[in-house]
Amino acid sequence: MTDMMLIGLYALAAAGVVGLAGAAVLRLLRRRSILVHVIAMLVITVLAVVAGVATVAQAMFLSGHDLWVVLVTVTAAASISLLLGAAFGRRLASAAVWAQAARERERRLEASRRELVAWVSHDLRTPLAGMRAMAEALEDGVIADRDTLAEYHRRIRVETDRMTRLVDDLFELSRINAGALRLVPTVVPLRDVVSDAIAGVAPLAARRNITLRARETGWPTVRAGERELARIVTNLLVNSVRYTPEHGFVDIEAGHERGSVWLSISDTCGGIPAEDIDRVFDVAFRGQRARTPPGGGGLGLAIVRGLVEAHGGNVEVCNTGHGCRFEVRLPVSA
Template identity: 65%
Template sequence: MRDLALIFAIALGAALAAGAAGALLLRLLRGSSIIVHLGVLLTTAVVAVVLGVVAVAEAMFLSPHDLEVVLITVGAAAVVSLGVGGHFGRRLATAAVWADQARERERQVEAGRRDLVAWVSHDLRTPLAGLRAMAEALEDGVVRDPATVEEYHRRIRLETDRMTRLVDDLFELSRINAGALRLSMAAVPLGEVVSDALASTAPLAAARRIKLVAAESGWPTVAASEPELTRVVANLLLNAVRYTPPDGTVLIEAGRDRDHAWLSVADTCGGIPTTDLPRLFDVAFRGEPARSPHAGGAGGASGGFGLAIVRGLVEAHGGRVEVRNTTDGCQFVVRLAAV
């Protein structure tokens, strides 16, 4: 019994020495990754076993041959233990990091959802209050002269159109986020899409004294779904017109780079704060000053959804959209597969 207690004490002392060294090493590496910490823990455990066996073997005065056999056996076990532990430890560490990232993404999505509900509630509450007031005034006969009645009807139609666009944008975003978007890919002449978008944007640009300039040639043909591509171009043009000061210029041009086509929409808005550029395509992001529609219900996507829809539709086509500041404004570049 005394021999067993002695063996236990020797093995415990060797293991404690290894454990103390491992604890010190972990303290020194406390800023390292979780994989490094797992490696140190596994190595400490294996070294503690090896030191315990070697110490006990030395105390038992084994012959050199017997000691060599013990060391070989322990070494083989240590190699297998480190290999298996390292493999599964790396998988566990990766899973832990992935779970932490997933929780962070979930928190971001939840925060974005709350912001979205707040923005939509605000954008719906304002026109609804105006519609209610105008409808009550017409119903109670407070407004009687034909000119005012006609103006009320016009404003009711404009606010109704604005809410319809907001609902359409929400539906489009839900399709994109749910993966329910179905594209009918075809060879689409980009020049024709841009021409239609310019025609629909021209009245708003004229009202704001903004000059629309389009390149005369160089329009490539792209592989895209025409309705969605039309939405992308229209949203980019409307965004440029809405945030360009009066007497400004919006330039749209395109070209081809190997097997990819590019479309550029540049304006003279004065530039976007550098801190806002990474978030410009986020849902409901409006930046500073508030990115709300101009008075009079200027057309286009409201609620801060226009650029988010652009990114979703472009990425659904397998392309990408970028934005950068220029000398006197900003430039949006869309890249798609060319035909």
């Protein structure tokens, strides 16, 4: 029993020395990655075992041959442990990176939600206050002039339409974010979708003296949800028309390339500031005050990105010589 206690004390002392040195090394590595920490801990553990075995072997007066047999056996087992530990460390490091990215994404989403609530509150409060004032004036009979009455009715209808569009956008965005969007893919001629979108946006473009120009030929077909695809094209067109100064141009093109269908909408808005271009598709982002169009809820481009990604595609924006260019790419079998 006394011999066993001595052997244990020898092994504990040797391993303790290595452990203290290892703790100092880990302290120096505290700013390094998780993978480095895992490998360092495994190396320290293996060295502690080797030190304990070597010390006990010396205390037991083992022959050199027997000592080498023990050390080779420990080294072989340690090599397997290090390999497995390195693999586990890489997976753990990847999981940590993913968790950090998820936390950052959640933080951005929460900031976007707060900003969205602020924008929606403002966009609803202003027209509601005006409609309430006009309704009270009509109810009290203080307006007798027929032209003024007609103008009040027109403004109430306009503000109602504006709030309806905002509520529709919020509903669409909530379906996208909740994963409740259900696509019904069909083969859709892109030319027909673009023609309908141009017809719907034409009155807005005419009021601002903006020319809409679409390619005459070469329009591909794509398998996509027809309603969602129409929403994508219309939102992009409305966005370009709103931001393009009077007497500007908006060009629509499309094509087929490397197993995908692309659609581009270019305008002469003057370009997007470099600090804003990465936030264009964020919820409720509407850019600088001078570039904020009347009646915009800041949701149109966020809906575009959500619908495009639901089809397995992607949407990008870049500045061109006199404006910016939005490009949507959808897989042929979206």
